[in-house]
Amino acid sequence: MARRRPVRAPEPLRATSMWRVDQVFLTRRGVRVEVTCSMVNDQGGLRNLSVTAPTDDPVQAVRHAARFIAGRGNVSSARQARVRWAREQTTTLQDELIRDRQLEDEFLDEFEETLSAVRDQQR
Template sequence: MARRPRPGQRPPHEPIRATSMWRVDQIFLVRHGQRIEVICSLVNDQGGLRNLNIVAPTSDPVKAVRHAAKFVAGKGNVFSARQARLRWAREQVVTEQDELIRDYQLEDEFLDEFEETLSAVRDQMR
């Protein structure tokens, strides 16, 4: 039997859903020698946050971003990457102004590969 909250007491939290849908909010790139780490910040429909770290086996930022997009879209529960902001991580910037600069070309590369992979995954599910 479920207990009712006493007056002045907060109601119990809603249960966590087993399947939450996530979207890519921000993407950060970090150089590690000959490789690039791509950190994708995900947000779900209930306000939850999660980071996915992917180390791409390349030093080319375009290939690294496309590699990460395939990985993230292949997860199955990430539904969108539209309006995701892409920046180099704080360690990579030279001036404080660099922190504010978005790389629109790499954002487009990520979104294109994400949409292609997501489309292929959906086609396989049909």
């Protein structure tokens, strides 16, 4: 007699997925900085969002990107997001591994400020 597999309840559908910023990559594009945010959700999905900041200052660029990402409404956190320069901006293989902790702090601070402002508006 054949064994029957137990019937599992299907996972509930979600109207929207909440995303978390995992990594942030910076790339110089002429006199501007392009910021690409790599995000994951709780089901293992991956999504990238890019924004070109109207400045060549990396600190201002990550702050601009943090405001853009946090303002979207379905991004829940950016804790432990790693900020790195994109591969084409590095000069040695070691450069690819280096995280910019100062830019990580700037990104997280601006992200949290914008996210709390968005939540205050929704109340």
